[in-house]
Amino acid sequence: xxxxxxxxxxxxxxxxxxxxxxxxxxxxxxxxxxxxxxxxxxxxxxxxxxxxxxxxxxxxxxxxxxxxxxxxxxxxxxxxxxxxxxxxxxxxxxxxxxxxxxxxxxxxxxxxx
Amino acid sequence: xxxxxxxxxxxxxxxxxxxxxxxxxxxxxxxxxxxxxxxxxxxxxxxxxxxxxxxxxxxxxxxxxxxxxxxxxxxxxxxxxxxxxxxxxxxxxxxxxxxxxxxxxxxxxxxxx
Numbered sequence: 116x117x118x119x120x121x122x123x124x125x126x127x128x129x130x131x132x133x134x135x136x137x138x139x140x141x142x143x144x145x146x147x148x149x150x151x152x153x154x155x156x157x158x159x160x161x162x163x164x165x166x167x168x169x170x171x172x173x174x175x176x177x178x179x180x181x182x183x184x185x186x187x188x189x190x191x192x193x194x195x196x197x198x199x200x201x202x203x204x205x206x207x208x209x210x211x212x213x214x215x216x217x218x219x220x221x222x223x224x225x226x227x228x
Numbered sequence: 229x230x231x232x233x234x235x236x237x238x239x240x241x242x243x244x245x246x247x248x249x250x251x252x253x254x255x256x257x258x259x260x261x262x263x264x265x266x267x268x269x270x271x272x273x274x275x276x277x278x279x280x281x282x283x284x285x286x287x288x289x290x291x292x293x294x295x296x297x298x299x300x301x302x303x304x305x306x307x308x309x310x311x312x313x314x315x316x317x318x319x320x321x322x323x324x325x326x327x328x329x330x331x332x333x334x335x336x337x338x339x340x341x
Contacts, residue, residue: 116287148329148330150332157318157332157333157334157335158271158318158332158335159332160329160330160331160332163329201270201271203271206273206286206287213259213278213322214276214284214286215261215263215273215276215286216261216263216271216273216330217273217287218270218271218272219270220268220269220270221270
């Protein structure tokens with residue numbers, strides 16, 4: 116079973132700062148997911164990546180398969196980026212995600228104006 | 229939003245009563261999942277389904293049962309609700325293929341008194 120560790124658990128930053136959230140996992144995977152959840156809100160998929168880097172607007176996700184590590188970066192952070200960011204990987208290596216996801220506990224990000 | 233709805237969205241019930249939560253999807257996705265989200269634990273997999281009448285247990289399946297008699301509906305039943313089952317429950321779907329993303333429903337907030 117895959118284990119997922121995220122850091123930091125909580126992060127408060129000023130508007131405009133560059134943000135990095137880290138995720139490590141224990142077992143080789145087919146793809147890693149980054150999710151976003153606003154307070155009281157639903158869960159939105161930001162990225163799914165299996166290698167290299169993906170970019171969507173001010174969000175960048177990278178993954179190093181050999182080191183079993185992924186990072187989520189936010190450039191020019193804004194108060195609307197305040198949310199919980201969650202890393203997730205397949206429950207088992209063989210399942211490929213069909214048998215569900217295992218999640219990190221999330222990073223609670225607050226961007227102050 | 230991948231056409232996922234959950235009902236009810238909020239429910240308060242008493243210990244010992246049966247409760248059924250419904251997840252409905254409109255896009256014929258093969259895989260469906262039930263997760264619960266709790267402070268300090270994050271999201272955890274309860275049960276999942278890989279087709280009509282095909283289901284399997286997740287990490288925290290004790291006290292829960294599921295049924296999938298139609299592609300579009302995945303039901304989660306608490307046979308005799310306990311206070312430890314107070315949580316927010318999320319349904320998710322995944323298309324066929326190992327690398328596809330999971331999309332989440334809006335969640336059901338369940339309180340067991």
